[in-house]
Amino acid sequence: MTLPTFFEMLNTLVGSPSVSSLSSELDTSNRAVIDHLANWLHDLDFDVDVLASSDDWKFNLVARKGRGEGGVLLSGHSDTVPCDPDLWTQSPFSVKTDDSKYYGLGTCDMKGFFPVVLEVVQQFKESQLGRPIAVLVTADEESTMAGARHIATNHPIFADIAVIGEPTDLQPIFAHKGIFVARIRTVGKSGHSSNPTLGVSALEDMYNAIREIMAFRTELQRSNNDSVFAVPVPTLNLGCLHAGDSANRICGQAELLIDCRILPGMSTTEVVSRLEEQLMAIGSKMDSDIEFELVMPPIEPFKTPSSSRFIQLMEKLSGRPSGTVAFGTEAPFLQQMGIETVIFGPGSIDQAHQANEYLSLAQIEPAKRALSQLIHEYCCK
Numbered sequence: 001m002t003l004p005t006f007f008e009m010l011n012t013l014v015g016s017p018s019v020s021s022l023s024s025e026l027d028t029s030n031r032a033v034i035d036h037l038a039n040w041l042h043d044l045d046f047d048v049d050v051l052a053s054s055d056d057w058k059f060n061l062v063a064r065k066g067r068g069e070g071g072v073l074l075s076g077h078s079d080t081v082p083c084d085p086d087l088w089t090q091s092p093f094s095v096k097t098d099d100s101k102y103y104g105l106g107t108c109d110m111k112g113f114f115p116v117v118l119e120v121v122q123q124f125k126e127s128q129l130g131r132p133i134a135v136l137v138t139a140d141e142e143s144t145m146a147g148a149r150h151i152a153t154n155h156p157i158f159a160d161i162a163v164i165g166e167p168t169d170l171q172p173i174f175a176h177k178g179i180f181v182a183r184i185r186t187v188g189k190s191g192h193s194s195n196p197t198l199g200v201s202a203l204e205d206m207y208n209a210i211r212e213i214m215a216f217r218t219e220l221q222r223s224n225n226d227s228v229f230a231v232p233v234p235t236l237n238l239g240c241l242h243a244g245d246s247a248n249r250i251c252g253q254a255e256l257l258i259d260c261r262i263l264p265g266m267s268t269t270e271v272v273s274r275l276e277e278q279l280m281a282i283g284s285k286m287d288s289d290i291e292f293e294l295v296m297p298p299i300e301p302f303k304t305p306s307s308s309r310f311i312q313l314m315e316k317l318s319g320r321p322s323g324t325v326a327f328g329t330e331a332p333f334l335q336q337m338g339i340e341t342v343i344f345g346p347g348s349i350d351q352a353h354q355a356n357e358y359l360s361l362a363q364i365e366p367a368k369r370a371l372s373q374l375i376h377e378y379c380c381k
């Protein structure tokens, strides 16, 4: 079977909205994207499984061609972030090109990776393959990573190495930090400001909580360092604070959101529970109640040793030194399945999550070449 052209495939995928959002008004199913990819992979003689990720709304796809153990996994997410069509100069849901760029929602992050994958894998006949080629397409990467989480827990994939085609401008990425976002709330009692005994100030107790959080951060940064990152220490940002309603009322409630980014080798679960314990300990000395909760499931840090054969080969194939990025990906879930993972894909993260998102055509052929050579190296007899 022959595939549609690159443009036709990309236009079909971009034309099938698959927005992930924690807000249910914006969230859409990714079924259409999964079905198109399932059909094309099926036409290329892949065994294709479409697996429900959550309810009958979100789906993952696992496809495989070739027998034997190990092999290469090519992985990407089917969803996009929401968009504001008013900020676009064209419809976000159809692909426009000016001969150097493809414009459209998800062209770079990361629907554009799939036509690359399809054109690469179509070159390999089953009889050439001593080890399999696998393809994973996930749901909900942009919101909760529920798709990759579901695969790692319920349908583990066996492969030697994996490439996640997130936009890295074709630089091999071997590490990123882990991330968690937490909400801390203090609940006091409001009352007239003229008499402090009429209430309990949640804002003053939040001040104590913030001092504790900053001391926790100092300790984290004192004992953890990894020079592969531009910011070599864990970070903890006090991102937003809402408290009280009026100067002449005792503040009854305060709420703080923090974002914490930790290094490979650290565990988000452990950092989260230590921070929560410390806050509960000072909370027991406060008059306000204190609450701590994660806003969404944390992303673990990820690192493949940059000296590994795989990363060395990716450096050779891309002609670029490997590096690190500041954003989280599904790599920790692939690592959890025992797969050595690199992040490497066409397009720039600078264009991701932006109006008039685009993919440079100039990166498509080099991406295809590097992935073809990788498959030759790891899968062919």
Ligand SMILES: [Zn+2]
Pocket (backbone or CB within 6 Å): 077, 109, 110, 141, 166, 167
């Ligand atoms: Zn992405």
